[in-house]
Each structure stands twice: as structure tokens, then as C-alpha cells.
Amino acid sequence: MIQTDLNVDVLVIGGCTAGSYFAGQMAKQGYKVLVVDKSSEPELGQRYTVIHCGKEHFEHFGIPEPKEGDPDYIEQFDLSIIRSALNNFPKNTRSTILVLRRVLLMKRLADYARNSGAEIRYSTSFTSHIYNEAGQLAGAVLTGPDGEYHVNARLTVDASGIPAVVRTGLPDSYGVETFTTGPRDQFYVVLHYAKLKHPEKDKIEVVTTWPYYKIWLAPQHTADGCLVGVGANLSTEYAERVLKRFEALGYLPEHELEHI
Structure with a gap:
């Protein structure tokens, strides 16, 4: 019998863009959501400092849009040019692109998740799966700053990116793709x-x-x-x-x- 330390509706493994956004959406619908990420909060998103995002995506996904004067906002531009393999036939496209500080954009998304009601725990790694008596995925064993603990979840979401730590660790017979890329x-x-x-x-x-x-x-x-x-x-x-x-x-x- 597995000792459960925490019960949630949704457990999200990975707290970057996809994980934070999904967590916020689930929390808005009234579900109890926990997000965990192996990085510390200051380390999140530090692979590079600047990111370009389409302005329309913020409105489409219901995320507060960065404005001039916000910490994550740098500038914006409205014109993009596409060129052929021979560097000719330029085609202009009109779409407002926001130039943002990536680390602070990650904070914006984390705030979106928290303000929607989700809990986020950093420096916390996925260790192993938890299964119920029917052999169905029922949560995960996590390791955080204070040690190992168990989280029972109705839904476990793998937002860990390329490593896909949840998906690839499932049995081949589970019914989902478990291959590594x-x-x-x-x-x-x-x-x-x-x-x-x-x-x-x-x-x-x-x-x-x-x-x-x-x-x-x-x-x-x-x-x-x-x-x-x-x-x-x-x-x-x-x-x-x-x-x-x-x-x-x-x-x-x-x-x-x-x-x-």
C-alpha cells in the first residue's frame, strides 16, 4: 500500500510554458492543480534571455499581454520578411511580434497559473509512477528539497518536454506511445x-x-x-x-x- 502525502485532481510535471498554461486552465475550472519542475524558480527559462512571441497568442489563450513598461517587455515589431533559397522574392507578412525577456515571461506564466489557483513547487523532480489496484496511473513519487513524497492525482500530465519522463516510463502495454525520441x-x-x-x-x-x-x-x-x-x-x-x-x-x- 502506497502512503499518499498529497491528493490533487491534476499533477503537471514540468513548469515552463505548456505546463504553467495548462495548469492555469485546469485551476480556472475548479480543479486542484499541482505543478512541479526540477529547476529552481530563478533558473527556469535561462537557456536564453530573449524570446519572440506573437501578440495574438496572449489574447487567444487568455494570458495577460506584456505591455510597454512591464519587466518582461522589450519592444515589438509588426513586419516580417520571408526570403527564398536564393535570397530573392521577399514576401512581407504583417503580424505583431513581442520581444520579451524569457525568464520574466516564465514568471508571467507562473503567476497566471498561481492566480488561477494552481500550486507550483520548484526544485522538485519526478521519481516514479504510482499505479492503483487496476494498474492505472494514479500519481507520482516526487523528490523535493525536503525529500521524497507521494502525490495521488486523477490526471497526471507530462509537460517535461523532450525527456518526457512520465510518458517514457510507462509500461509498453499501457496503451500510449512510450518510445524515446x-x-x-x-x-x-x-x-x-x-x-x-x-x-x-x-x-x-x-x-x-x-x-x-x-x-x-x-x-x-x-x-x-x-x-x-x-x-x-x-x-x-x-x-x-x-x-x-x-x-x-x-x-x-x-x-x-x-x-x-
């Missing part, structure tokens, strides 16, 4: 901060994308800076090689890559 299944994104060599003529004010190469160029919050992003399967090293080959084409303004 490999390099060919994953999309690796490398985001560089770059310094323009000639910012007076090359200042980046809109997002430009080259879908064929899965590469994009975006504004940064400094006048002489920009963001250079690339995505690829297989590995981050392969994505970097794609970027180097693309840079050799001369489509990007002269710049120096600073850091990831």
Missing part, C-alpha cells in the same frame, strides 16, 4: 547573439527568415545587435554547420557571433 526526431535550435559590424546601415528592425535553410535573423534590444537562429535535426553541431554554410552565401549583414 532520438536525434532524427528532434529539432535542435541554436540561437546566437550577434554584433553588427556596420549597425548604422545594417540595423535589424524586422525578422527575416529563410525557410529553406531554417535560418532567421531578428532584432535584439541593442542598436548594434541581432539574433541569428538556425534549426536542424540530428544535433546542435549539425545546426552550427548549416549556419556556417549559410553565412558563406553572404545573405547576412556583416556580423560577429558573440555567444549562444
Whole structure:
């Protein structure tokens, strides 16, 4: 018999964007929701500092929109350009993009979940599953700063991202996909901060994308800076090689890559 330390309706493993948003939605409907994340709260979202989000998503999902003067707001722009593989036939698209501080955006989403009634516990890791007598998933064993404890939940949600710690640990006979993803299944994104060599003529004010190469160029919050992003399967090293080959084409303004 498993000793249960806590009973909730919904247990969410992973407290970033998807986990916090889902938790807020469930809590608004009156469910008792617990979110846990293995990172500490200050560490959450620190893989990179700036993120671009479509303004319309906040209204669509019912999340308070960052406004000028808010801690997570940097700037916004309304024009994006899509270019062909040969860097011609530019196509302009109109959509308001917000440039935000990612760590503070994570805090906004966490506040959304809390204000909706969810509880969030950081520095808390998923350890193992809990099953009921019928063999159905009934919660999880968690490990937090004060040690291990058990949470009984009517619904356990895996929002842990690529590791998928809940899903991949289920028995193969459980009835859901339990496979782990490999390099060919994953999309690796490398985001560089770059310094323009000639910012007076090359200042980046809109997002430009080259879908064929899965590469994009975006504004940064400094006048002489920009963001250079690339995505690829297989590995981050392969994505970097794609970027180097693309840079050799001369489509990007002269710049120096600073850091990831």
C-alpha cells in the first residue's frame, strides 16, 4: 500500500510554458492543480534571455499581454520578411511580434497559473509512477528539497518536454506511445547573439527568415545587435554547420557571433 502525502485532481510535471498554461486552465475550472519542475524558480527559462512571441497568442489563450513598461517587455515589431533559397522574392507578412525577456515571461506564466489557483513547487523532480489496484496511473513519487513524497492525482500530465519522463516510463502495454525520441526526431535550435559590424546601415528592425535553410535573423534590444537562429535535426553541431554554410552565401549583414 502506497502512503499518499498529497491528493490533487491534476499533477503537471514540468513548469515552463505548456505546463504553467495548462495548469492555469485546469485551476480556472475548479480543479486542484499541482505543478512541479526540477529547476529552481530563478533558473527556469535561462537557456536564453530573449524570446519572440506573437501578440495574438496572449489574447487567444487568455494570458495577460506584456505591455510597454512591464519587466518582461522589450519592444515589438509588426513586419516580417520571408526570403527564398536564393535570397530573392521577399514576401512581407504583417503580424505583431513581442520581444520579451524569457525568464520574466516564465514568471508571467507562473503567476497566471498561481492566480488561477494552481500550486507550483520548484526544485522538485519526478521519481516514479504510482499505479492503483487496476494498474492505472494514479500519481507520482516526487523528490523535493525536503525529500521524497507521494502525490495521488486523477490526471497526471507530462509537460517535461523532450525527456518526457512520465510518458517514457510507462509500461509498453499501457496503451500510449512510450518510445524515446532520438536525434532524427528532434529539432535542435541554436540561437546566437550577434554584433553588427556596420549597425548604422545594417540595423535589424524586422525578422527575416529563410525557410529553406531554417535560418532567421531578428532584432535584439541593442542598436548594434541581432539574433541569428538556425534549426536542424540530428544535433546542435549539425545546426552550427548549416549556419556556417549559410553565412558563406553572404545573405547576412556583416556580423560577429558573440555567444549562444
